[in-house]
Amino acid sequence: MDMIFEVRNVSKRFPGVQALDSVNFVLKKGTIHALVGENGAGKTTFVNIISGIIRPDKGDIYLKGKKVRVNTPAQARMLGISLVPQILNLCQDMTVAENIYMGQEQKFMHKGLIDWKSINISANRLLKDELGVDIDVTKKVMGLTVAEQQFVEIAKALSFESSVLILDEPTATLTEPEKERLFKVLRKLVDKEKAIIYISHRLDEVFEIADIYMVLRNGRVVGTGSVSDITKEKLVTMIVGETVKTLSRKSLVQKPNKKCVLEMRNVSFDGVRDLSFCLREGEILGIAGLIGSGKSVVAHLLFGINTPDTGQIKIMGEPVVLSSPNNAMRLGIGFVPADRLHQAMFLHRSVLENITIANLKRFKRFGLIKVGKEKEKAHEVSQRLEIKMSSIREDVMYLSGGNQQKVSIARWISRTPRIIILEEPTQGIDVKAKAQVREIMLSLQEQGISVIAISSDVDEIISVCDRVIVMFDGRITSILEGGEVIKDLVSRAELGRYKNVV
Amino acid sequence: MWYKFDLKDIANLVRKSGVLLALIALVVFLSITSNVFFTTHNILNILRQVSVNLILSIGTAIVILTGGIDVSIGAIMAFSAVVAASLMNSLGILTASILGIFIGLGIGTMNGLAVGVLGLEPFVVTLSTMLSIRGLAYVYTKGYPVSDIPGNYAFLGSGYVGFMPLPILLSISIFILALIILKYTPFGRHIYAIGDNETAARLSGINVKMTKTLVYTINGGLAAFAGLILVSRLISAVPTVGMNAPFDAIAAVVMGGISLSGGKGSLWGMLIGVLLLGTISNGLNLLRIQSFWQEVVRGIVIFIAILIDRLRVSKRL
Numbered sequence: 001m002d003m004i005f006e007v008r009n010v011s012k013r014f015p016g017v018q019a020l021d022s023v024n025f026v027l028k029k030g031t032i033h034a035l036v037g038e039n040g041a042g043k044t045t046f047v048n049i050i051s052g053i054i055r056p057d058k059g060d061i062y063l064k065g066k067k068v069r070v071n072t073p074a075q076a077r078m079l080g081i082s083l084v085p086q087i088l089n090l091c092q093d094m095t096v097a098e099n100i101y102m103g104q105e106q107k108f109m110h111k112g113l114i115d116w117k118s119i120n121i122s123a124n125r126l127l128k129d130e131l132g133v134d135i136d137v138t139k140k141v142m143g144l145t146v147a148e149q150q151f152v153e154i155a156k157a158l159s160f161e162s163s164v165l166i167l168d169e170p171t172a173t174l175t176e177p178e179k180e181r182l183f184k185v186l187r188k189l190v191d192k193e194k195a196i197i198y199i200s201h202r203l204d205e206v207f208e209i210a211d212i213y214m215v216l217r218n219g220r221v222v223g224t225g226s227v228s229d230i231t232k233e234k235l236v237t238m239i240v241g242e243t244v245k246t247l248s249r250k251s252l253v254q255k256p257n258k259k260c261v262l263e264m265r266n267v268s269f270d271g272v273r274d275l276s277f278c279l280r281e282g283e284i285l286g287i288a289g290l291i292g293s294g295k296s297v298v299a300h301l302l303f304g305i306n307t308p309d310t311g312q313i314k315i316m317g318e319p320v321v322l323s324s325p326n327n328a329m330r331l332g333i334g335f336v337p338a339d340r341l342h343q344a345m346f347l348h349r350s351v352l353e354n355i356t357i358a359n360l361k362r363f364k365r366f367g368l369i370k371v372g373k374e375k376e377k378a379h380e381v382s383q384r385l386e387i388k389m390s391s392i393r394e395d396v397m398y399l400s401g402g403n404q405q406k407v408s409i410a411r412w413i414s415r416t417p418r419i420i421i422l423e424e425p426t427q428g429i430d431v432k433a434k435a436q437v438r439e440i441m442l443s444l445q446e447q448g449i450s451v452i453a454i455s456s457d458v459d460e461i462i463s464v465c466d467r468v469i470v471m472f473d474g475r476i477t478s479i480l481e482g483g484e485v486i487k488d489l490v491s492r493a494e495l496g497r498y499k500n501v502v
Numbered sequence: 503m504w505y506k507f508d509l510k511d512i513a514n515l516v517r518k519s520g521v522l523l524a525l526i527a528l529v530v531f532l533s534i535t536s537n538v539f540f541t542t543h544n545i546l547n548i549l550r551q552v553s554v555n556l557i558l559s560i561g562t563a564i565v566i567l568t569g570g571i572d573v574s575i576g577a578i579m580a581f582s583a584v585v586a587a588s589l590m591n592s593l594g595i596l597t598a599s600i601l602g603i604f605i606g607l608g609i610g611t612m613n614g615l616a617v618g619v620l621g622l623e624p625f626v627v628t629l630s631t632m633l634s635i636r637g638l639a640y641v642y643t644k645g646y647p648v649s650d651i652p653g654n655y656a657f658l659g660s661g662y663v664g665f666m667p668l669p670i671l672l673s674i675s676i677f678i679l680a681l682i683i684l685k686y687t688p689f690g691r692h693i694y695a696i697g698d699n700e701t702a703a704r705l706s707g708i709n710v711k712m713t714k715t716l717v718y719t720i721n722g723g724l725a726a727f728a729g730l731i732l733v734s735r736l737i738s739a740v741p742t743v744g745m746n747a748p749f750d751a752i753a754a755v756v757m758g759g760i761s762l763s764g765g766k767g768s769l770w771g772m773l774i775g776v777l778l779l780g781t782i783s784n785g786l787n788l789l790r791i792q793s794f795w796q797e798v799v800r801g802i803v804i805f806i807a808i809l810i811d812r813l814r815v816s817k818r819l
Contacts, residue, residue: 303705326707335705343705346698348766357695358706360688368686411706 003065004029004195005050005081005164010059012045012219019045020056021219027164032186032196034210034227036203037239038402038430042219043199047166050197051083052076082157086168086428087341088149090141097123097137100156126155130192131185147178151185158189165189166197169428171205175290183209201430203232217241240431258282260317261450262302262333262419267311272297272474275311279419284441284451286465288458288490293471295454296338299423302452303335304328315418329358334412338424338454340401344408347397351389352378354396355410362415381410385440402433409440420444421452426460438464458490472496512770520810521757521771524803525778528785536788544784546667552780553673555750556773557728560680561721562751563772567684568714569697569764570617570624572721574609574631575751576744579729581639582606586730587648587739595655603726609635610722611715618714628718632748639741649738659735669731676724681769693717697764754779757807778807 005027012020020042027033037043048054050061052070061068063079070076073083090099097120101108108115108122123137133151141149150170157165167186171179186196186209198210206213207227214224215238223238260278267275272294279285289295300306302313304322312319315331322328325335337343346354355378356363363374378392385406389399396407405425412420425441426434441464444451455461461468468485470478470493478493478500492498532539558575565572586602593601609631616627661668684690692713695703704710725747733739754775760767782803786796 305705325705326709329707337705342699343701346695346702346765348698349694353691353694357691357703357708360691364688368682369688369691371686 002028002030004063006062007046007050008060008062010046010049010056010061012049012054012056014045018219020049023059023216023219023221025214025221027195027197028212029163029195030190030193031211032190032198032209033212033214034206035197035199035214035216036201036206036235037216038432041216041239041430043216044168045219046216047083047168047197047199050076050164051081051166053083077160077162080161080163081166082160082162082164083166084150084153084157084168084170086170088146088153090149090152092142093140095138095140096127096135096144096152099141099152100126100137100159102156104159123155123159126158127151130158130188131155132188133181133185145178147174147181150174150182154185154189162194164195164197166199168199169201170198171200171202175292179205201428203235206235207232215239236431261315263314263317264298264301265312265314267301267308267313269301269306269308270297272301272471275476277469277476277479279450279452280467281450282445282448283466284445284453284464286461286468286485287452287454287471288456288461288468288494289471290456290494292473293494294474295471296423298471299335299337299421299452299454302328302419302421303333329415329417332418334358334415334417334420336405336408336412336420336422336425338427340404340408340428344411345396345404348395350393351382351387351396351399351407352392354407355381355414358411359415377414378410381414382407385410385413386436400430400433402429402436405429405433405437406440409437413444417449419450419452421454423454424456425453426455426457434460458487458494461485461490462487470494470498476501520813521759521778521807522774524807524810525774525781528778528781532781532785532788536785539785539788544788546665546670548777548780548784549670550667551784552776553667553669554728554732555747555754555779556673556776557676557724557731558747558751559754559772559776560676560769561724562748563755563758563760563767563769564680564684564693564717565624565721566752566755566760566762567693567697567764567767568717569700570714570717571752571762572613572628572718573625573748573752574613574628574635575721575725575728576747577632577635577639578606578609578722578725579732579744579747580739580741581609581635581642582726583729583733583743584639584643584648584739584741586726587651587733588642590652590655591650595652599658599730602730603723606726606729607719607723610719610725613722614715614718617718618711636741643739643741645741647738647740651733651737651739653737655734656737657734659731659733669735672731677769677773684769689713689716694765697766699765750779753804757804775807778803 003026007023007025010020010023023046035043049056050070052073052075055071061070068079070079070081100123101119105114108119120137127133127135127137131151131154135148135151141152154165170182174182189196200206210227212224213227213230213235215222217239258280261281262279264275264277275298287295287298301308302322304324304327307323313322314320320331346357352375356374360369363369375392382392387403387406387410389403396404399407426437438460441451441453453461453465462485465485467479467481468490469476470480470490472494473496477496478498480489489498538544561575562572582602582605585605586598589598589601613628613631616622617624657668659669663671684693692703692708695706695708696710696713700710729744732743755772756762757775757778758767758771760772782800783796786799791799
């Protein structure tokens, strides 16, 4: 029988929510099984259960027909179930080989000491033969690209002789060519009869790589079957459970002669060179580009995280020096960073405190925060952004990714800034939250706030932006507006194939 | 009024804290085994004894909440106390005391600048401060106690307001003030924010360097103040005073559920920790346990208290 892994009737309840409700799941060897669903649908809980991170309240797990207990990640690994986590946790200061065989050094003991040479050899064999990738195993992980680090994680999983591999959002931070490389690796693994559980928000990928799909919604399986038997629209409906409000491309009517709220003139810093552009009042300006194009550096320069080596930044026509985030904030700039967890969220603080933290001065009287006023403001903003929470006093760590992102945006809205910079505003959040965040961006514009949206998601860029700056290799290569804001041009410009700025 | 009592924090404590449970158990046990324990006199006695550690724990707690640590407070106590004590006859009690507190603030600020602005490791910074400032206390006194202290200075440590010993009033006032600051001022929110996620704090416009520096400054000032109270009670300033002070304070803070990695926990828990430590010492004295053994028992009780805490927390998962 080629069915190697089965989950029967698994349920898990967390305080206030049924995270998983009688989930059945069958995995066959040599297949890629896509697990899709909105954030909060139960995907992560499911994965955590089968990889031994949490225990289910009910239900059983069978491996090759035998009932097994998966109580710890180590146990899961011994059974051949390995998780390649969304956030890679390799030791940056150690070599590739050291990372792959971490904790398994005893396999390579020679006269009581570790035989590094043979570790390196077998790590190299693993990467080359099993994955077909070429990475110097004696290099420190620090110097690797995200994609390469992912390969190392996969190799690490394979080093335990895993038969079931779980990949959680593996392509979230990969460029297109890197993604292709990953898919090649996955196909190779399938040829070697491995079974893969593939979690992704990107449905295109599901259709490209997966054989079977399973849709989770509110902790239940709402659909499963062969990918070749379903259309993309049907899958979306299954995931969302209601019709998504499709975002129409906004009117192309230009609002001419708007003055520049913010301007960069010949700014250079680190890898980016000679940036010149203007953010017009009340527009949504997109900044597109592949990873490494320098687009995120622009945000750092505008928010005072880095200061330019040369060149000038002007706000409302006045030259300014943005020396710190605090300084940028005073000039009316807000910044929603891409890395929510590490750069925006205070996970152990309440929604309320997370929203008002950058704006406490406003509620201060005689040195003390007026709690009533603070709460009122936080309530108002969170209602406006439809943040789903049990109470405004709930710690932000219990919110889903999409709601955390809204909190991150709420922090700046409560200050009523002149300019908001959003970096990857909808990365890693579910379809519905994505649409909501995009609507929030449009509503900011209606209020007259100028928005910069830095994004790797071309669909997002073209659906919300009035104008688009495309960066390639540290330079601005195109500024697209009006009818030029179409997917084809943006994508081509991102690859350096289209230029309209010299 | 904007000021509301932290009912939620207290309720949480009652529900979750193993340390509170340990404290209650200990109180019940001592009330049964000793007929002296549960008397107003003895309770006030315990409170007076813990007031110095309470003040030190408050400072330590805010440092730990930012994700830092300060092991130099004992040395700061000693140095500022011997200097202040030696100058009381010439400068007057008040001036000398104020000078002592400024010494504490100054040393604390140096700690703060090293940690906050230079970005050095707090443990190492305050360890070196501890060594050199303790050394200075020895140098200044040549190793002898300063005991030529005006008699009416005893009021600070041994005086009463009504029936209430003054040190208790002072430490409780500082506790309440610290509660308000942590909960109802931007500075307090910033302390928690930095301990929770320093990068996010910086990107939210918080002046991380200044906040961190100030936290050590305050801790230095509180240490000096605690030192003054101790000197007043003993009417003598020895350069060896407060050798265990930072560790008692850290023990109280950690037992109180404040995470050593910062950003988590409340002062209420710490208060229970302080009371537990004080009750243990008092109880061991009442039970006439030899002082060397007291140390052993204290260590074990601290361990058990945090173990209970941990077990209760993990059961909730």
